[in-house]
Amino acid sequence: MNKASKKAVCILSGGMDSTLASYIAKKEGYEIIAVHFNYGQRTEKKELQAFRNICNDLQIKEKYEIDIPFFTQIGASALTDNSIDIPINGIEEGVPITYVPFRNGIFLSIASAIAEKEEANALFIGVVEEDSSGYPDCTDEFISKMTNAINQGTKESTKIEIKTPLVHLMKDEIVKKSLELNVPLEHTWSCYQEEESACGVCDSCRLRLNGFEKANSKDPIKYKE
Template identity: 35%
Template sequence: MEKALVLSSGGVDSTTCVAMAVERFGEKNVSTVSVFYGQKHSKELQCARAVAEYYHLNHYELDLSPVMEYSDCSLLEHSTKDIIHESYGEQLEKKGGSGIVETYVPFRNGLMMSSAAALAMSIYPDDTTHIYLGAHADDAAGNAYPDCSREFSETMGKAITLGTGGQVLVEAPLVNWNKARVVKEGLRLKVPYELTWSCYEGGEKACGTCATCIDRLAAFRANGVEDPIEYQ
């Protein structure tokens, strides 16, 4: 039997992956997992739970925050840095067109993929499990998030498959798409984007000015639709 375990942050990209997995495998064969890594707010975890409930999926949560205890990434609750309210393009321009951005959490995708592989073997011991990762091309551009690249997901995927005896496979279906293309697919699948959260800030409404809000708003505009969440 084939199963899917989707890494779910409660955002646009991972929720689109949830819908893609449900369409492919059926909701009875799909689970989601979200990760607390010490982030400043719990909005994404709340949204991941809401998405799982919407699709009637089993949902798991992992606490990987001790690993990030020593990082000063601006997304972490103990960080001394403020979140930068600029687009990724503006941030990369200051780095000469390429470089890791301040909101990169050290090796987060690698850590989550490895943990998801262990979870998959535990909850689906007799099945082949496809881990879905929602990384897309915009995040990898300029090496802003090096663990979002196609090369990274493919290489980690090979290691995970080898390390699980072929039982766990990695899928990164959005890795060659920009965010507008992700939203286009989500609209086709009728993804409940009103349940999602992308903002790096944890207010009642999304800020609209951090890099991920800017990208999200642009992606919905590119598809000629209004983003269903509220902004300040």
């Protein structure tokens, strides 16, 4: 297969993990089709801006911005229901309140439809099992079963491999790998609740800051004092 025909759909939230996964896809010689989801998350505008900046950095020509309004209808997550507070006291036990029901399953299903249409060979998603906040849709086993279901439910000629290059990395390894590949981390956004300056206290900010600290590096984004 020549390089030009090697296509990958990259689910790109604008966060550090999905951005690194997209840079890895580029390094592996894939032509990237970027997919971003606006699903009523608190930092929707900031994440969309991050996605667009990263698409420019990667010189991506083909991109999709998909609206999924129903997550706010069902609520059940602090990310999509403003009546539920974002936890700021450290990582919770079990599945945290920031978990959005079956989000990655839904994202992968939509991205697979796009991959089938675009005749892409791979689908990149920046899930992290070891260092994630305990989300059930970020595990190797889940991705493996989704791959089987997707290939079972698409055309015979459609063969999609779901690639999770970060699944076994810790956050400091993600920071180091990002720096090694010159990923523009200043364009990424991880905060669950703020769009101007990152809060620094939500689970996602804590994981990110801890990763930079362990990697002996300074996070280039702005945080509240």
